[in-house]
Amino acid sequence: MKAHVDQDTCIGCGLCPSICPEVFQMNDDGKAEEIVDEVPTTAEDSAKEAADGCPVNAISTS
C-alpha cells in the first residue's frame, strides 16, 4: 500500500502524523508528507485512519 499527501490540499492540521507517525511527518512548509514509499503492513490501518480523518481529503492511498 502507498499513501500520498497532496501538498496543495493539505492545510497542515497535524492530524495524520499524530495518528500515523510511521508514515506521515510535517515538513518545513508546515504541510504533511509521506516519509515512506511503501506503507509498512503494521501501519496500514493507522494510515487509512489518517486518510479517513483528514479534514480536507488530502491523503490518497493505493
Ligand code: SF4
Ligand atoms: S490530516 Fe490532512 S490536512 Fe491534516 S496534516 Fe494530514 S494531510 Fe494535512
